[in-house]
Amino acid sequence: MSNASLASQAHSDVPHRSVIIVGGGQAGLSISYYLKAAGIDHLVIEKATLAHTWRTQRWDTFCLVTPNWQCALPGHPYRGDDPHGFMKKEEIVAYLDGFVEKLGAPVLEHTEVKRVQRQPDGRYAVATSNGDWTADHVVVASGGYHTPIVPRMAERLPADISQWQSSAYRNPRSLPDGAVLVVGSGQSGAQIAEDLHLAGRKVYLAVGEAPRCARFHRGRDVVDWLADMRYYDMPVEQHPLREGVRDNTNHYVTGRDGGRDIDLRRFAQEGMELYGRLDDLRDGCLQFTPNLTANLDNADDTYNRINASIDAFIDRQRIDAPPGESYQPVWQPLRERTSLDLAASGITSVIWCIGFTPDFSWIDAPVFNGRGYPAHTRGITPQAGLYFIGLPWLHTWGSGRFSGVARDAEHVVDEIRASMTASQAAPASLAA
Structure with missing residues (x-):
């Protein structure tokens, strides 16, 4: 029996999704928005709760440093009465809660992803604190500020x-x-x-x-x-x-x-x-x-x-x-x-107040440089099926912010759709 067949048999009892998104902040939820629009099954896995960083890792007087009009999550632009103001912490949380409610993303909260590894059959094995999954595509949306x-x-x-x-x-x-x-x-x-x-x-x-x-x-x-x-x-x-x-x-x-x-x-x-x-x-x-x-x-x-x-x-x-x-x-x-x-x-x-370092040690993939940062072009890595979203300057200044993450998410999902279309067409081409 081939390695691919063994892997397929081993995965037969493990739940599968076309796409698994690791991280339930604005970046991961933006990916979910475009996947839902495309009718692609997926799951958002979040270590804590959706958008928890904004609730738990900001000081009391925290507010945006960019004007409210730049809050442009997909399908959820800022619609308040102060576009040139700066939302305070509780207003930011309310804005995100509105996005979460509107989106209704498939989410598994309080679940830590322990390992992501590509298998011989091309699928990704995703080991978590709440069971194992497999996926054809994995989008890492956990940000770059970890440690x-x-x-x-x-x-x-x-x-x-x-x-x-x-x-x-x-x-x-x-x-x-x-x-x-x-x-x-x-x-x-x-x-x-x-x-x-x-x-x-x-x-x-x-x-x-x-x-x-x-x-x-x-x-x-x-x-x-x-x-x-x-x-x-x-x-x-x-x-x-x-x-x-x-x-x-x-x-x-x-x-x-x-x-x-x-x-x-x-x-x-x-x-x-x-x-x-x-x-x-x-x-x-x-x-x-x-x-x-x-x-x-x-x-x-x-x-x-x-x-x-x-x-x-x-x-x-x-x-x-x-x-x-x-x-x-x-x-x-x-x-x-x-x-x-x-x-x-x-x-x-x-x-x-001297910053954070990224920790992607749980991702088993040959895409990282000597400083632990993933190699990618606009979130698309050299390894098929593995993507990143929400990193600073992933594509533009706004990539890690409310203003530019929608554009990046749409691009990544377009790449996933193209990959799925090519994969479905491959057998017919081979048969011809």
Whole structure:
């Protein structure tokens, strides 16, 4: 008996679906939307509950950093009365709940996928905590932010210092009294530092290399201008950095209170303590790289460069818009401080906001590079029947966001449909 026949016999008692989607966030549900429209049987397998990340891994004052009009899940665009506002956490959850209810996807919740492996017969064996399945196609929609990054030096912090990862932070009241060290100044770090600062907490911020952008420029939201400039339609292969853009840290800005800039220099004027990158802990003192000035200057350069590109667009299109101006620093570090006495600072909490690493170790497929990132072209991997969706810059800037995931999902499902059509036609062709 052939290997394929043995595999087929072994699978005979295992439930089968044409497509299994791993992950029940907006990406996986968008795939389900197009599969349902195409009449293709499928199953969404979710480790927790649908869209649980938005419910459980966001702080209380979290809100979108892109305008509501960019929320464009398939068949479920934003229809509220504030398209240029920024939905808060509970409003985002309600928006997603509406999508879930409208979609009615076939879902298996509270089920962890343990292994995905292609079998000799071409099917995929999908082992889960709630039984085994097989599928002709597997779409990985679990995102790329799996394992929080916390440096080993965290193990050497005093036991009486409370440590949190950004996904576990909720509000200033949940932290012990005392000063807070926020490590990292990407979107999460900058917004959490602001949240604590506005609550009157003493904040020390280890500033990284994240860029920043303006909220508004020349009378409009910067996102509106960039949309008109078709930046959000640019495929990754046309970006100046090519695939390297996937490693970029997101620009920090906020939609809080109707949207505004996040200016770390202004926070410093108001009492926030800024340092460069956190490097080590020695003899009770935190050690920092002397790169605060460079990091602030580079973030401001990006801010001004984006605005200058908008200015050039306005000029080319001869648009009547209010005048703009270049950002001028409101504060400068007098010197680079490279050491901070931990006990003397009064720091009682540390919040790590330095990102996540992907973990696709449960996928047995030769499609990953040395950093554990899947090789793909617009979500289509070199291994037949295996796809990814919802990753940053999978295809465009919006691929990992509400704005662009529908386009990516439709493309992946079109590829699945083409593969199924070719597979059904193959026997007839061979017979001929």
